[in-house]
Amino acid sequence: MKKAEIGIIGGSGLYAMPGLTNVREERVETPFGEPSDAFVLGELEGRQVAFLARHGRGHRLLPSELNFRANIFGMKLLGVERILSVSAVGSLKEEHKPTDFLMPDQFIDRTFARVSTFFGDGIVAHVGFGDPVCATVASAFEKACASVGVVGKNGGTYVCMEGPQFSTRAESNLYRSWGADVIGMTNLQEAKLAREAEICYATMAMVTDYDCWREGHDDVTIDQIVAVLHQNADNAAKVVRAAVAAMPAQRTCACVDALKYAVLTDPKAIPVETRQRLALLLDKYL
Ligand SMILES: CSC[C@H]1O[C@H](OP(=O)(O)O)[C@H](O)[C@@H]1O
Numbered sequence: 317m318k319k320a321e322i323g324i325i326g327g328s329g330l331y332a333m334p335g336l337t338n339v340r341e342e343r344v345e346t347p348f349g350e351p352s353d354a355f356v357l358g359e360l361e362g363r364q365v366a367f368l369a370r371h372g373r374g375h376r377l378l379p380s381e382l383n384f385r386a387n388i389f390g391m392k393l394l395g396v397e398r399i400l401s402v403s404a405v406g407s408l409k410e411e412h413k414p415t416d417f418l419m420p421d422q423f424i425d426r427t428f429a430r431v432s433t434f435f436g437d438g439i440v441a442h443v444g445f446g447d448p449v450c451a452t453v454a455s456a457f458e459k460a461c462a463s464v465g466v467v468g469k470n471g472g473t474y475v476c477m478e479g480p481q482f483s484t485r486a487e488s489n490l491y492r493s494w495g496a497d498v499i500g501m502t503n504l505q506e507a508k509l510a511r512e513a514e515i516c517y518a519t520m521a522m523v524t525d526y527d528c529w530r531e532g533h534d535d536v537t538i539d540q541i542v543a544v545l546h547q548n549a550d551n552a553a554k555v556v557r558a559a560v561a562a563m564p565a566q567r568t569c570a571c572v573d574a575l576k577y578a579v580l581t582d583p584k585a586i587p588v589e590t591r592q593r594l595a596l597l598l599d600k601y602l
């Protein structure tokens with residue numbers, strides 16, 4: 317049974333979704349293990365939503381410890397079609413100031429210790445990822461930022477690093493030389509897995525700091541980030557709420573059938589166990 321149509325993943329600083337009504341919690345079991353926490357289900361602006369604290373409530377999980385597959389598959393099991401992700405990021409450009417929001421439309425992968433696919437174990441699939449986020453969700457975030465009165469730029473490149481340590485200055489300057497806009501530790505795997513699960517996904521990245529590249533300024537520290545996060549979290553909750561309200565009812569984007577031509581494996585060659593594990597993703601095609 318469909319329990320939610322819109323998923324919200326709250327990152328650093330957003331561990332609950334204010335304004336939810338008819339709230340209940342659900343622990344979801346997935347073939348990929350345990351999600352970061354129980355999903356908090358409820359109603360927001362007349363829509364059924366599922367909220368998940370990315371690092372768990374209490375912020376217990378490192379970026380490298382996140383079970384991204386379980387988080388996204390859990391959303392799929394609940395019936396979620398669109399995910400609104402909220403994340404803290406460092407700025408790699410002067411023009412992106414702490415407290416600004418930005419919806420990245422590209423990623424650069426600097427992670428090395430993560431599982432980023434539902435496939436394998438006898439089934440090969442390659443989904444398109446040239447446009448890694450859903451333009452409809454990003455645009456809903458952009459309009460919602462304008463309606464709430466916060467800076468919300470649509471577009472930009474997000475470097476996804478492994479962490480948990482912040483970057484060296486040489487790395488930070490390298491990413492700047494590549495023209496990247498912001499840096500974080502969590503979004504790329506979510507975007508990849510959401511695409512494989514045919515769930516629309518976009519992130520609202522909340523700038524908390526200038527990382528460590530800015531001459532004459534202090535390098536990023538966690539206390540500096542936390543202070544900005546508190547300011548950002550209130551605005552983030554308002555924007556998410558407005559974005560949920562503005563989300564079109566029907567999906568007309570390419571995310572809907574991203575898997576249609578992606579599976580290369582001869583269906584007869586797919587091991588039964590793998591086929592069963594991925595039934596939720598594959599049944600409509602096999
Ligand atoms: C709070 S500093 C670093 C931490 O914040 C970001 O987390 P999230 O994307 O979940 O908001 C960043 O990716 C790091 O995990």
Ligand SMILES: Nc1ncnc2[nH]cnc12
Pocket residue numbers: 404405406407477482483499500501524525526527528536541
């Ligand atoms: N400077 C930074 N680097 C990586 N992740 C971050 N999240 C918030 N600020 C960050």
